[in-house]
Amino acid sequence: METLEERIKAGIRDVPDFPEEGVIFKDITPLLNCPELFHEVIEHFRARYEGRDIDHVVAIESRGFLFGAPLAYAMGVGLSLVRKPNKLPHKTFGVDYALEYGTDRVEMHVDGVDDDSRVVVVDDVLATGGTAAATCELVERCGASVVECAFLIELDFLNGREKLEGHEVHSLAVY
Numbered sequence: 001m002e003t004l005e006e007r008i009k010a011g012i013r014d015v016p017d018f019p020e021e022g023v024i025f026k027d028i029t030p031l032l033n034c035p036e037l038f039h040e041v042i043e044h045f046r047a048r049y050e051g052r053d054i055d056h057v058v059a060i061e062s063r064g065f066l067f068g069a070p071l072a073y074a075m076g077v078g079l080s081l082v083r084k085p086n087k088l089p090h091k092t093f094g095v096d097y098a099l100e101y102g103t104d105r106v107e108m109h110v111d112g113v114d115d116d117s118r119v120v121v122v123d124d125v126l127a128t129g130g131t132a133a134a135t136c137e138l139v140e141r142c143g144a145s146v147v148e149c150a151f152l153i154e155l156d157f158l159n160g161r162e163k164l165e166g167h168e169v170h171s172l173a174v175y
């Protein structure tokens, strides 16, 4: 019997040299196209956070939305979006960060999560950790606390956990 991690890895396609030479891109589209596996992933996260007084899921653009939205729905909690610059219509907080390839910035509405609320941050991939660390900073600027950062995939060799020091990290498939 395969483990969940083995099944997830079987649902991920390695694409060499995308989006630039030397990067092995983890393509999650086969997993998304396998309804049993997609359901199992969301159900795993739902069960993990059940009974832990979670108020919001914060999902990171864009692939994080694919996991954060069904998780928030399944948990019956609010969903708040962390987006690339100039996408959100209301007043935002923003944080700049370095990516595995290039630099970027994330923003969240200033009222995206409530004061003193308990948040799970969700994304598909933890690589260098810049995106997730910037997201934790945004959540904490709103006065909320990050209970855990949840990822489908962790690229351990990029040491993303170091940038997330002080935060709990949970990844389903580690490379």
Ligand SMILES: O=P(O)(O)OC[C@H]1O[C@H](OP(=O)(O)OP(=O)(O)O)[C@H](O)[C@@H]1O
Pocket: 060, 061, 062, 063, 064, 098, 099, 100, 104, 123, 124, 125, 126, 127, 128, 129, 130, 131, 132, 160
């Ligand atoms: O740990 P890091 O080095 O910060 O990298 C991880 C981020 O990179 C990818 O997003 P990307 O910017 O490629 O955007 P996308 O989800 O819209 O494809 C991925 O979905 C994470 O959000």
Ligand SMILES: Nc1ncnc2[nH]cnc12
Pocket: 023, 024, 025, 026, 027, 100, 125, 127, 128, 155
């Ligand atoms: N190697 C990679 N594959 C897929 N998504 C990523 N985000 C950052 N690095 C990535």
